[in-house]
Amino acid sequence: MNLPDMKKAKVRGEEVIGYYENENVTSKQFQGKKYFIRTYGCQMNVHDSEEICAAVENLGFSKVEVLEEADLAILNTCAIRENAHDKVYGYLGRLKHLKREKPELMIAIGGCMPQQENVTEELMKKHPYVDIVFGTHNINELSKMILEHVKKQEIEVYSIEGNVYENVLYKRDSSITAWVNIMYGCDKFCTYCIVPYTRGRQRSRKMDDILKEVQSLKNQGYMEVTLLGQNVNAYGKDLENPISFAVLLEQVALIGIPRVRFVTSHPWDFTDEMIDIISKYDNIMPYIHLPLQSGSSRILKLMGRRYTKEEYLTLFQKMKEQIPNVAITTDIIVGFPGETEDDFFDTLDVVKQCQYDGAFTFIFSPREGTPASKMKDELSLSIKEERLHRLNELVNASSNLKNQAYVGKVVDVLIQGVSEKDQNKVFGYTETMKLVNVIADKDTIGTIIPVRITDAKSFSLDGEAEYSKNN
Numbered sequence: 001m002n003l004p005d006m007k008k009a010k011v012r013g014e015e016v017i018g019y020y021e022n023e024n025v026t027s028k029q030f031q032g033k034k035y036f037i038r039t040y041g042c043q044m045n046v047h048d049s050e051e052i053c054a055a056v057e058n059l060g061f062s063k064v065e066v067l068e069e070a071d072l073a074i075l076n077t078c079a080i081r082e083n084a085h086d087k088v089y090g091y092l093g094r095l096k097h098l099k100r101e102k103p104e105l106m107i108a109i110g111g112c113m114p115q116q117e118n119v120t121e122e123l124m125k126k127h128p129y130v131d132i133v134f135g136t137h138n139i140n141e142l143s144k145m146i147l148e149h150v151k152k153q154e155i156e157v158y159s160i161e162g163n164v165y166e167n168v169l170y171k172r173d174s175s176i177t178a179w180v181n182i183m184y185g186c187d188k189f190c191t192y193c194i195v196p197y198t199r200g201r202q203r204s205r206k207m208d209d210i211l212k213e214v215q216s217l218k219n220q221g222y223m224e225v226t227l228l229g230q231n232v233n234a235y236g237k238d239l240e241n242p243i244s245f246a247v248l249l250e251q252v253a254l255i256g257i258p259r260v261r262f263v264t265s266h267p268w269d270f271t272d273e274m275i276d277i278i279s280k281y282d283n284i285m286p287y288i289h290l291p292l293q294s295g296s297s298r299i300l301k302l303m304g305r306r307y308t309k310e311e312y313l314t315l316f317q318k319m320k321e322q323i324p325n326v327a328i329t330t331d332i333i334v335g336f337p338g339e340t341e342d343d344f345f346d347t348l349d350v351v352k353q354c355q356y357d358g359a360f361t362f363i364f365s366p367r368e369g370t371p372a373s374k375m376k377d378e379l380s381l382s383i384k385e386e387r388l389h390r391l392n393e394l395v396n397a398s399s400n401l402k403n404q405a406y407v408g409k410v411v412d413v414l415i416q417g418v419s420e421k422d423q424n425k426v427f428g429y430t431e432t433m434k435l436v437n438v439i440a441d442k443d444t445i446g447t448i449i450p451v452r453i454t455d456a457k458s459f460s461l462d463g464e465a466e467y468s469k470n471n
C-alpha cells in the first residue's frame with residue numbers, strides 16, 4: 001500500500017515546534033465498510049470529529065448512524081468532568097457486548113480522555129477489546145494507525161506540543177455553517193480545568209492560514225463561520241509576531257461571509273478593541289459566550305480566573321451598552337472547594353444583575369492533576385445539588401424572559417435544515433443564537449430570511465417566514 005510522503009518539517013522555534021503537512025492517507029482498502037462515530041463534549045470535539053470522518057472516509061469507509069451496522073466504531077471523548085468519563089465507559093460496555101457478537105468490529109477511542117495521564121493505560125488494561133487509542137494531538141495519524149495497526153493495540157497519544165496542523169481535511173457536517181479553529185490548547189490554567197493538560201498549551205494558527213480557510217469557505221457558499229478556540233480572546237499572543245483577536249476578527253469580517261461568530265471568550269482577555277470591532281461590523285453576530293464560573297471574587301481567585309465580580313460586571317455592562325441587542329450566555333460552576341453560602345449568594349447576585357440569555361451550569365468535578373482537585377472539598381453533594389437547582393431556577397427565569405421578549409418581533413434567521421420536531425417546518429438561528437422552528441418553504445434552507453416570532457418555549461422560539469404573508 002502507498003503511504004504518502006510525510007513532510008514533518010519540525011522547526012524547533014520558540015512558538016511553533018512543527019508544521020505537519022496533511023498526513024491523511026488515501027486508500028480504498030476499506031471500501032464498502034461502514035463506520036459509526038459518537039462525539040462527546042464541546043464544539044472543539046465536534047469539529048475534530050469532522051476531521052476524523054474525513055480521515056476514515058479517505059480509507060473507503062462510509063458513515064452509518066446505527067452502531068450495529070458499523071465495522072468501525074469511533075468514540076470521540078471528553079474529559080472535562082467526571083460524568084463525561086462515566087458516559088464513555090457506559091458506552092464502552094455496549095461496544096464490548098457488540099464485539100462479542102461481531103469480533104471483526106474495530107473499536108477506536110479518541111479525543112480528550114486518552115490525552116490524560118493514566119487513562120490510556122487504564123483503557124488498555126481494563127478494556128482490551130479496544131483496538132485503537134488516539135488523542136486529540138494525533139488525529140492526523142489516525143488513518144495510518146488504522147491501516148498499520150489493525151487489530152493491534154498501538155498508541156501514540158502524547159505527541160509533541162506545539163504542533164499546528166495545516167491543510168487539514170474536514171468532512172463538514174453542514175454546507176451552511178462551518179467551524180474554523182483559530183487556536184489549539186489553552187494557557188490560562190484555571191485551577192479546576194483539565195483542558196491545558198489534555199489539549200496542551202496555547203498554539204495559535206497564523207492569521208493568513210485562517211483567512212485563507214475562511215475565504216475558501218466563502219467561495220464554497222458558506223453563510224456562517226464560527227471561530228473556535230478555548231480562549232479566542234488570547235488569540236495571537238503566542239505567535240512569533242503577536243497580533244490580537246480584534247485584528248483577526250476584523251479581517252475575517254472583511255472577507256464578507258454573512259455571519260461571523262466566535263467561542264469561547266475569557267473575560268480577562270476581552271479588550272475594548274474587541275467590543276469596538278464587534279459593534280462596528282454587521283456581520284459579526286451580537287452573541288457572546290462569556291463564562292462567569294463564579295460570582296464570588298474570593299472563589300474566582302481560588303479558581304485562578306484573574307478577574308473580580310466587579311470587573312466582570314463592568315465588562316458585561318460595557319458589552320450591553322456598546323453592542324446593540326447583544327445576547328450573552330455563560331458557564332457557571334457551583335460547589336467549588338470552600339464555596340460558602342455567601343460565595344454562592346454572590347453568584348446568584350451576578351446572575352440576577354446580568355439576566356443572561358442562557359447558562360450552562362455545572363457541579364464542580366475534581367479532575368486528577370489539577371490544583372483544585374487537591375483543595376479541601378467539604379461540601380456535601382446534596383448541598384451542591386441544591387445550589388445547582390437554585391441557580392438553574394434563576395437562570396431559566398431570565399432566559400425565558402429573554403425568549404418571551406422576541407414574541408411579535410421580526411428577526412433575521414439563518415435557515416439551516418428541516419426541523420427535527422416537525423418535518424413540515426425548518427429550523428435556524430437568530431443573530432443572537434436563538435433556535436427558531438419556522439413555518440417556511442424548504443427552499444429557504446441556506447438563506448437568511450425575516451421571521452415573525454409567534455411563540456417562545458424554554459429553549460427555542462416558534463415563528464413564520466415573514467414573506468409568506470405577502471404571497
Ligand code: 5AD
Nearest residue numbers: 192193291331332333362363364365
Ligand atoms: N468541574 C465542573 N465544571 C467544569 N468546567 C470545566 N472544568 C470543570 C470542572 N472540573 C466547566 C466550566 C467551563 C465549561 C466548559 O465546563 O464552566 O467553562
Ligand code: SF4
Nearest residue numbers: 186188189190193195
Ligand atoms: Fe479551562 Fe480556563 Fe482554559 Fe477555559 S480558560 S479552557 S476554563 S483553563
